[in-house]
Amino acid sequence: MNSLVEVKNISKTFGSGHTAVKAVDNVSFSVKDGEIALIMGPSGSGKTTLLTIIGTLLSPDSGSVFINGLEVTALSKRKLPDVRLKKIGFIFQSFNLLSSLNVLENVAIVLELMGTRSRKAKQQAQKLLEELGLGNRLKYNVANLSGGEKQRVSIARALVTNPAVVLADEPTANLDSKSGHKVMELLRNIAKQEGKGVIIVTHDMRLKDIADKTFWIEDGKLREHSPLQ
Amino acid sequence: MIPLARRNLLAEKAKFLTTAFGTGVSILMMLAILGIYFGAINAAKAIPQNSGAKYWVVQTGSADMYHTFSILPAGMQEKLEQIDGVEKAAPLINHATRIKVGDDLITSAVIGYEINSGLGAPWDIVSGQNIKNYGEIVVDRSMAIKNNIEINDIVEVGNKTFKVVGFSGDTNTFVFQYVFIPLKDALEAFETSHTVNYYLLKTSGNVDKDTLDKKVASLVKNAMVKESAEISDANVAVIKTSFLPIIAFLIIIGLFAGMTVIGVTVYTTTSERAREFGVLKAIGIKNTRLFRIVLQQAFVISIVGFFAGVLLYFLVQFLAYKWMPELTFALDIKYYVYILLLTLLMSVLASIVSIRKVLSIDPALVFKA
Numbered sequence: 001m002n003s004l005v006e007v008k009n010i011s012k013t014f015g016s017g018h019t020a021v022k023a024v025d026n027v028s029f030s031v032k033d034g035e036i037a038l039i040m041g042p043s044g045s046g047k048t049t050l051l052t053i054i055g056t057l058l059s060p061d062s063g064s065v066f067i068n069g070l071e072v073t074a075l076s077k078r079k080l081p082d083v084r085l086k087k088i089g090f091i092f093q094s095f096n097l098l099s100s101l102n103v104l105e106n107v108a109i110v111l112e113l114m115g116t117r118s119r120k121a122k123q124q125a126q127k128l129l130e131e132l133g134l135g136n137r138l139k140y141n142v143a144n145l146s147g148g149e150k151q152r153v154s155i156a157r158a159l160v161t162n163p164a165v166v167l168a169d170e171p172t173a174n175l176d177s178k179s180g181h182k183v184m185e186l187l188r189n190i191a192k193q194e195g196k197g198v199i200i201v202t203h204d205m206r207l208k209d210i211a212d213k214t215f216w217i218e219d220g221k222l223r224e225h226s227p228l229q
Numbered sequence: 230m231i232p233l234a235r236r237n238l239l240a241e242k243a244k245f246l247t248t249a250f251g252t253g254v255s256i257l258m259m260l261a262i263l264g265i266y267f268g269a270i271n272a273a274k275a276i277p278q279n280s281g282a283k284y285w286v287v288q289t290g291s292a293d294m295y296h297t298f299s300i301l302p303a304g305m306q307e308k309l310e311q312i313d314g315v316e317k318a319a320p321l322i323n324h325a326t327r328i329k330v331g332d333d334l335i336t337s338a339v340i341g342y343e344i345n346s347g348l349g350a351p352w353d354i355v356s357g358q359n360i361k362n363y364g365e366i367v368v369d370r371s372m373a374i375k376n377n378i379e380i381n382d383i384v385e386v387g388n389k390t391f392k393v394v395g396f397s398g399d400t401n402t403f404v405f406q407y408v409f410i411p412l413k414d415a416l417e418a419f420e421t422s423h424t425v426n427y428y429l430l431k432t433s434g435n436v437d438k439d440t441l442d443k444k445v446a447s448l449v450k451n452a453m454v455k456e457s458a459e460i461s462d463a464n465v466a467v468i469k470t471s472f473l474p475i476i477a478f479l480i481i482i483g484l485f486a487g488m489t490v491i492g493v494t495v496y497t498t499t500s501e502r503a504r505e506f507g508v509l510k511a512i513g514i515k516n517t518r519l520f521r522i523v524l525q526q527a528f529v530i531s532i533v534g535f536f537a538g539v540l541l542y543f544l545v546q547f548l549a550y551k552w553m554p555e556l557t558f559a560l561d562i563k564y565y566v567y568i569l570l571l572t573l574l575m576s577v578l579a580s581i582v583s584i585r586k587v588l589s590i591d592p593a594l595v596f597k598a
Contacts, residue, residue: 052593057511081513081515082513083513086513088513090512092595096508096511098505098508100240100502101236108231110512113509157512
């Protein structure tokens with residue numbers, strides 16, 4: 001198996017002097033293709049900061065992040081949008097769908113940003129949405145979907161560009177039990193069937209069931225949980 | 230390409246329509262001001278251009294028909310017609326006065342012209358007929374509408390009464406309107422039998438203006454020759470010097486008003502969707518594409534606003550024709566294009582603040598619940 005995500009000695013401090021807070025403290029870990037890594041920890045422990053750094057939305061003070069072999073922390077800011085577009089899929093707790101677009105367009109727009117022609121982008125998006133059980137919701141306004149449906153649209157948007165890595169921030173937090181399980185199943189398929197590396201930041205203990213690795217982060221320090229813990 | 234900009238705007242149709250209407254009113258303001266201005270310009274040109282004469286004999290120093298006065302001795306037309314190349318010479322009276330319609334006194338410019346020569350006669354009779362006999366008057370159409378003057382009504386000019394036989398078009402200068410009476414009646418009405426204001430010269434063949442000027446100067450003391458176009462240009466210059474600064478000022482106000490409406494809307498639309506712009510940035514949209522979305526939003530508002538403004542302008546013209554007939558509008562198609570380009574420029578300027586806003590959005594905010 002190849003390492004799709006490699007995090008080496010990442011540190012990030014916010015503020016300075018007496019008010020300095022070390023959000024991420026010398027963190028290292030890796031995720032291989034087909035693996036699901038779970039990062040858990042209390043609120044304010046640094047898990048979202050770590051995910052933001054891996055997602056190239058925040059620069060670390062020190063350390064390196066490699067995505068599919070590419071050292072993204074060494075790239076200029078100008079090149080990072082392209083990395084995010086092609087190599088990383090994002091799934092958010094609050095879905096973050098574009099309210100003025102319908103379901104199909106929310107997914108197809110990502111392909112269009114990559115340069116795919118509109119018609120082809122919509123065909124690809126439709127195929128994926130049908131696979132995720134949203135074939136009858138294509139023209140729906142996203143505001144009219146249930147939470148579980150919204151998250152599935154968000155997952156389709158994350159996957160449609162066939163990224164190497166999927167980063168999920170509390171993907172089940174706003175969902176009922178049934179929808180949560182459905183999303184868990186989808187995340188497992190993303191890793192096991194599609195061979196992608198999946199990193200999930202969550203409080204939801206149920207997600208431990210699908211994880212290959214579970215990390216605990218507290219005060220910015222990361223340690224791996226053994227499966228027995 | 231998914232039209233995100235358009236969808237963002239149309240997501241709130243009432244807000245979008247209000248904005249387009251607001252922009253449209255600004256566009257209307259600019260079009261109406263320009264329309265009235267060019268209407269006044271056209272009116273300023275109308276009398277000299279449609280006088281039927283190529284040359285005007287004026288008192289030395291006289292330039293236009295508004296601000297400079299011309300007084301010439303009466304009874305010189307026969308001498309002027311003896312000049313080589315002069316086919317016809319006809320005196321003209323241009324006298325600003327108040328005419329009496331019923332109990333009302335209306336300020337107007339009275340043109341007294343030689344009815345047999347036809348030089349200086351009203352050229353566009355929109356209702357009734359032209360003057361055929363003494364004691365008849367043709368009144369400007371807008372003046373007639375505004376003052377309920379009907380054909381066959383009797384009006385008083387000076388100490389004489391006249392029967393209204395027709396209404397003329399294209400004889401409204403916005404500030405005052407023209408009426409036309411026979412020269413003989415004008416001389417009697419104003420008791421100026423020894424003087425006229427101008428002589429209109431109709432020439433045949435190529436007549437050299439300088440030669441004509443010298444011959445006229447030798448015949449009529451303190452007189453000079455001007456081409457009709459010179460009189461027309463001088464009239465226009467009067468309008469430009471008195472109106473143009475006001476027009477320019479009002480257009481700048483219109484531009485600012487339009488820019489503010491577009492700017493505020495684009496900014497609020499951008500601000501309201503800051504999180505969604507953040508999502509797009511997180512996903513990997515390039516800044517140039519984001520700029521395009523913001524600009525497209527502004528362009529859509531501007532273009533819809535422009536067409537709303539043009540429709541409102543036509544509506545205002547229609548209403549003015551009925552209820553404010555003294556307002557005349559004239560706008561060449563090229564000015565619509567200029568206003569459209571200005572509107573697009575407005576939208577670009579109005580987008581600058583929004584683009585800065587989009588640039589400042591932190592994509593990491595998407596991880597905040």
